[in-house]
Structure formats: structure tokens, C-alpha cells
Amino acid sequence: MTEAADLLLTNAEVHTLTRPDETHEAVAIRDGRIVRVGDAYELNFLAGVDTRTLDLGGRVLLPGFVDAHTHLDVVGRKLVHADLSTAGSRADALDALRERADAVPDGDPVLGFGYDESTWETAGHLTRRDLDAVDAAGPVVAVREDLHVVSLSSTGIERFGDDLPEAGVRHEGGEPTGVVVEAAAEAVLDALAPDESGTERLLRAAQEHANERGVTGVHDMVRRSHAPRVYRDLAAAGELTLRVRLNYWADHLDALVETGLRTNHGEGPVRVGAIKTFTDGSIGGRTARLSAPYADAPDERGGWTVGPEAFQDLLDSAGAAGFQVAAHAIGDVAVGAVVDAYADADPATVRHRIEHAELASDAAIERMADLDVVASVQPNFHRWAGESGLYADRLGDRRTETNRLGRLADADVPLAFGSDCMPLDPLVGVAHAVDAPTDAQGLGVTEALRAYTLGSAYAGFDEDRLGTVEPGKRADLVVLDDSPWTADDIAAVDVALTVVDGRIVHEAL
CATH class of the missing domain: 3.10.310.70 (Diaminopimelate Epimerase; Chain A, domain 1)
Incomplete structure (x- = not known):
């Protein structure tokens, strides 16, 4: 006899976001896993005495959103x-x-x-x-x-x-x-860092906010923070409602190696992610490393936060210790330098990432595809790419060369979407991707959603257990009030339900 489901989500427009995307009517969940996806009538036979059945009234059900680049304490x-x-x-x-x-x-x-x-x-x-x-x-x-x-x-x-x-x-x-900018800005933020109880307050507020927006997992960039301990304490108490991958700053590498950790260590909802480092700064601060001067500062081309030689040393050390590397690189020179360094790495074991990759050249994009380098990008950065936006001021005509999501996808570069908490709201990011300034910068709805689900799962080595709605995968799901394929304003679509590991963590049905 087939065992009953714990949770049955029915009368829905289920999008698996597999390749190709499939649609179904219902999802059955048991012990935190998806056990069946299919016809509502058939799955109704999995309803037992203790099964909770939710009629979703035709709402859209998707895999849960995974934010591949955020700072949850900043959200808090x-x-x-x-x-x-x-x-x-x-x-x-x-x-x-x-x-x-x-x-x-x-x-x-x-x-x-x-x-x-x-x-x-x-x-x-x-x-x-x-x-x-x-x-x-x-x-x-x-x-x-x-x-x-x-x-x-x-x-x-x-x-x-x-x-x-x-x-x-x-x-x-x-x-x-x-x-104050760059290292000086970091020094101020370090000086103002909260204590452990203050960090817990921030993270509790941030995870509630994330769940309300359909986020079921985050790749959190952490540095000299109480966050790792707080996450694990919340998990032990059964109060963590997100999956968390801890991408540690590079200055933690020696300590991580000494304690025997490496990428993917950990059990349950908290796991070790990548080693995170900067190479350059930001376009807004005119500190991203460019090959040509800034349009509004002809004597400036940005600079290095971590130069190519130092980055290569870090990459060698991290790779030898079994760590994935996530390198912040925004300007075309910085992106090119990171790709050069990654060319000698083994993508089958490390799956390195470039965070932002905003001004990646055509040559860099092709090499990223060949090397299976993940482009961990933020579609909401398109907010600055309009004809009269910040990027037009800083870059002139080069604004249309920023965040070329469509170009990256066409080249088969693995795409993972994140927010960098600007804001933490996946549907805002999807809306920016779909309504991008140019075709080369844009994606269709399905591909944009996939980058925020399966793409981000892939960036975290989780594609076998997260990112699609399929039997055997963990039950991390989001239910939307309206369809992003037909909505006039994708960013305004409300989240009706968020499920993490089969547990409802946000409900607004």
C-alpha cells in the first residue's frame, strides 16, 4: 500500500522548471521530500488521515528561490x-x-x-x-x-x-x-558589527523577510561575523527556515583549512560554500577595474582590491584545500583576469564562480562557458542601466554592455541569480531580467526563473536535491498568487506560500 503524504498541494499550475519545463496539477510531499508530481485526481489518493491538503486555487507553484549572492545581516x-x-x-x-x-x-x-x-x-x-x-x-x-x-x-x-x-x-x-570607499568602508562596517545577540536579531528578521518573498535558500557572504554560529544554533533549535551556504571571506581560509573544512561540508540546512574574495570595486564608486576610462572621470579606470598575482595565490591555496572560489569581478579587466586564473583550475571538482561579472567581454564569456565557470549575477542591477541611469553617467554607451544575461545564456554559461540584497526579492530580479534595456541583457520568464532556482542550486552543488519540482528532491517550493508568464508587473506578484523541506514557513493563502 502506498504511504500517505504529509502535505498535498493541489489544484495548482505546477511548473517543474526542468529542461524542458513541464506543467502538472499537484505535488505530494512526505518526510521533507517530493514523492509525486502529477494529476490532481491521482495524487488525491495519497491523502491520509494526517495529510494536510491545500487547494491552491489555480495558483502557480515553482521550486523555491535560492538567492546565490546576498548578505543576510545587511537585509536585517x-x-x-x-x-x-x-x-x-x-x-x-x-x-x-x-x-x-x-x-x-x-x-x-x-x-x-x-x-x-x-x-x-x-x-x-x-x-x-x-x-x-x-x-x-x-x-x-x-x-x-x-x-x-x-x-x-x-x-x-x-x-x-x-x-x-x-x-x-x-x-x-x-x-x-x-x-569613505572600499577598504575604509569595510573598516567602518567591521567596527559597527553587532555582537552575537545582535546578529541573531538581524538574521531572524531577515529570514522572515526572505521567506515572505519565496526564498528558501541563500548563499550568504560572511566575514568576521557571528552569523555562522547563529545559523547553526537556529538550525539546532529547529528555527532556521532557510538553507544556508556560507561563502566565507578569503581571510578565513587558513582557519577553515586548520579545522578540516572544505566546500560542501556540513549536514542539514547549513553547509560550507565558497571562499569569497574581491578583485575590484564597483561601477557606482568608480572603483571597478576597466580597460577604458569612466565616462564621467576621464582619468579614472578603477583599481585592484586584490591584484591578479595575489588572486592567483589565493586560488591555488583554496583549490588545493578543496574549496570553490567566488571572485567578485565587475570591470572587464577584472573579469578577464579572473577567467585567466580559472583556466588552469579543474572545473569538475571546484565549479568556481565569478560574482557580478558585469562588464564581461565576449571573449571572457566564451571562456567562462568553456571552463564551466558560474556567472553569479544580479539582474536587479539593470535598474542602473537605462538611458539616463547611473551606468549611463559612469560608462556612457558601455551601459548596454553591462549584465548581458541573454548573451551569457546564449553562450551556455551557467547562470545563478542573486540579489546582493538590492533588494532581496527574486521576483524583482526576474522582472528586471525580463524587462532588460536590450535583448542581450534580457532573458525570458522561464530562463529567468530557472536562474533563480536550478541555476543557483547548481552554483551551490545542489542541483541533485534542489532547484526543480521532481520526485526525490527536497520539498523547497514557492506558490505565487499570479503567473509571472502572464502578469503585467512580475515584481508585484505576491507570494502565497513558501515551503522549506516540506515545512510551511510562510502562508498567505
Whole structure:
């Protein structure tokens, strides 16, 4: 006799997102796995006394979304501190910081995360002059959305300035502007890192937010953080509602090797991922390494955060220890250098990644395909690629060469979608991919969804257990109120249900 299902999801438009995509009516789940996919009438025979049956009313059921590049603590910080990502102007950002200042004890830092000055009428990063207008006894700190730029008030400069690398501190007329970039920005973020209980608060808020958006797994980029311990403690308590791959920063490599870890170690929902490193910076900060000057700064071509020789040394060490490497590379020179380094690696064992790969040249794309290098990309970055967007200012006509998702897909480069928490919302990313500025930058709905499911699973060595709706795979699923194939606004489609390992973690039916 066939054993009854624990959970039966029926009367749905089930998309398996296999190749080719198949559609069905129902999914049966037992012990955290998908056991049957098919006709609603037939699967109804798997309903037993203890089975929970949910009639989805024709809603769309998909594999759960896996965000292949995020910083979950930053998502939490936007939820707990001032969220500057929705500020439509400099004044809006300052108002949000003032509201936050009223809520913190005198002398404590006033923190805001996620500002994007490229959408404001008045250009330029927030400066000490701007932040000094916030009435606060302690330092005021505003973090740009890309995490490569931090703005400090005068009090913030006084508190953190002596510990910042001078190269990252911007000046005007011999005085610091309050804008710090790259290593200096990292130093500020490190100084403001929360303790373990603070980290738990951030991650709990972030995972609830993620589940509400259909996210069932994340590849979290962690550095000198309590997050790994918090994730494992939450998992042990049965309170972790995401699968987490920990992509550790390169300065953790020696410690990881000493403890005998390598990529894919771990059981349950928390596993070791890649070794993460930078090679260059960002387009917004004019620090991405380009072959031609920035359109709005003819003397600047960006620079190296980790140069080619140092990156090669890291790659050799990480590969020898059994680690996948995830290299941040945005400018065409940086992407080319990473591909050159990967050419001597064994893709069958390491499956290396390039994070962002925004200005990958045609030659680099072809080599990535040949080497099976994963392009871990963020479709929501298309928000800056319009005719009058940030990339038009920084790159001129080269804006259409950024994030060529369609070109990558046509070359058969493995595509994994993530958000970089700008924002953490897969359907926003899918909408940007589908409505891209040019054909070379765009994808169809099916391919965009697949990059946020099976593609991200592949980037994390999980394609055999996640990423499609098939018998035998783990029951990580999302149910949408409307079809992204027919919706007028994909980003506005609501998530009705999120299931992780057969457990409902978000329900809004």
C-alpha cells in the first residue's frame, strides 16, 4: 500500500522548471521530500488521515528561490535600522536617519543602510555636511547600497577616522568629505558589527523577510561575523527556515583549512560554500577595474582590491584545500583576469564562480562557458542601466554592455541569480531580467526563473536535491498568487506560500 503524504498541494499550475519545463496539477510531499508530481485526481489518493491538503486555487507553484549572492545581516540591518533603500531624495534619506536618531540612546551610532544617490535629483554621495544636519549625539553612518561606500558625519569621522586606510578616505580642499570607499568602508562596517545577540536579531528578521518573498535558500557572504554560529544554533533549535551556504571571506581560509573544512561540508540546512574574495570595486564608486576610462572621470579606470598575482595565490591555496572560489569581478579587466586564473583550475571538482561579472567581454564569456565557470549575477542591477541611469553617467554607451544575461545564456554559461540584497526579492530580479534595456541583457520568464532556482542550486552543488519540482528532491517550493508568464508587473506578484523541506514557513493563502 502506498504511504500517505504529509502535505498535498493541489489544484495548482505546477511548473517543474526542468529542461524542458513541464506543467502538472499537484505535488505530494512526505518526510521533507517530493514523492509525486502529477494529476490532481491521482495524487488525491495519497491523502491520509494526517495529510494536510491545500487547494491552491489555480495558483502557480515553482521550486523555491535560492538567492546565490546576498548578505543576510545587511537585509536585517535595513529592517532593524534606518532603511534608506526607498529614499527618493537626499532629504528623504536624512529624514529616515532623523527618525532613527530619535529611537537610539544618546551617543549610540545612528545607522542607515541601502541609499542610492543615483536616483536623486541632486547628484553625489551623502557627505559629512549632509549627515551633520541629523540631530544626533553619536556618529551618523549611512551605507550605500553596494556596500563599497560609507558616509560619515563629523562625529563619525572623529570616532573611526584614525583607523581607516587613508587611500579610501575622500578629501576636498584638504578636508575629509565624510565619504569613505572600499577598504575604509569595510573598516567602518567591521567596527559597527553587532555582537552575537545582535546578529541573531538581524538574521531572524531577515529570514522572515526572505521567506515572505519565496526564498528558501541563500548563499550568504560572511566575514568576521557571528552569523555562522547563529545559523547553526537556529538550525539546532529547529528555527532556521532557510538553507544556508556560507561563502566565507578569503581571510578565513587558513582557519577553515586548520579545522578540516572544505566546500560542501556540513549536514542539514547549513553547509560550507565558497571562499569569497574581491578583485575590484564597483561601477557606482568608480572603483571597478576597466580597460577604458569612466565616462564621467576621464582619468579614472578603477583599481585592484586584490591584484591578479595575489588572486592567483589565493586560488591555488583554496583549490588545493578543496574549496570553490567566488571572485567578485565587475570591470572587464577584472573579469578577464579572473577567467585567466580559472583556466588552469579543474572545473569538475571546484565549479568556481565569478560574482557580478558585469562588464564581461565576449571573449571572457566564451571562456567562462568553456571552463564551466558560474556567472553569479544580479539582474536587479539593470535598474542602473537605462538611458539616463547611473551606468549611463559612469560608462556612457558601455551601459548596454553591462549584465548581458541573454548573451551569457546564449553562450551556455551557467547562470545563478542573486540579489546582493538590492533588494532581496527574486521576483524583482526576474522582472528586471525580463524587462532588460536590450535583448542581450534580457532573458525570458522561464530562463529567468530557472536562474533563480536550478541555476543557483547548481552554483551551490545542489542541483541533485534542489532547484526543480521532481520526485526525490527536497520539498523547497514557492506558490505565487499570479503567473509571472502572464502578469503585467512580475515584481508585484505576491507570494502565497513558501515551503522549506516540506515545512510551511510562510502562508498567505
